[in-house]
Amino acid sequence: MGLYCIHYHKICIKMSGEPNINQREVDTNTYLQRHRILDLFNNMTSLLIYNKPEEPREFLIEQLEKLKVAQQSGMYYPCLFDESNLHAIFGMLDPTKRGFISKDQYCEALKTIGVKDFELLPTGAEIDKITIDTFLREAKKGLAKYSATFKV
Incomplete structure (x- = not known):
């Protein structure tokens, strides 16, 4: 069984007794980069800190919904700068x-x-x-x- 911990710019994987740890780390980092997961987390965190909504979970859901619409329409991307x-x-x-x-x-x-x-x-x-x-x-x-x- 493994323990995964995500830091803003680095993924660390701690596996007890399992070989091929380096390949798992490479695969994990490749996956995160390909899907821009850390960029997504950084962007959402920045939006949260900037806006400081009373209901952060609902705010994040709204931002993710806007992101989905933006992906489909190419119109608006949730961003700090207008x-x-x-x-x-x-x-x-x-x-x-x-x-x-x-x-x-x-x-x-x-x-x-x-x-x-x-x-x-x-x-x-x-x-x-x-x-x-x-x-x-x-x-x-x-x-x-x-x-x-x-x-x-």
Whole structure:
């Protein structure tokens, strides 16, 4: 009989007297990565902490239902950041309202909000001027991928 314990970024498997422990750990990690289980847990935990609902179980059920609808329709993914948050982030990076930010600001902002996969050389990068439209498009696309917790 085994004892499985899930940590946010690592799975540990303790099996008494069973050989092939390493293969079980590899299989478990592969399964969790393929199905994005840890991403799902991290996203749901973040939503819980941010929203602090009175009924956390019901809140999680609602979020999972939204996720299911999103998977079927491609419309909305439960996420901490909405468009107004993204506008605010861009505004902080462009306090003089020039209408653009640098490529470095763009990259750092996306990484900071959890977007891992984004266009490194978007329109405007060649002149170091990333517009809000480009920033919003890449942020939304990246957040959808991250928040979906399934393959998009």
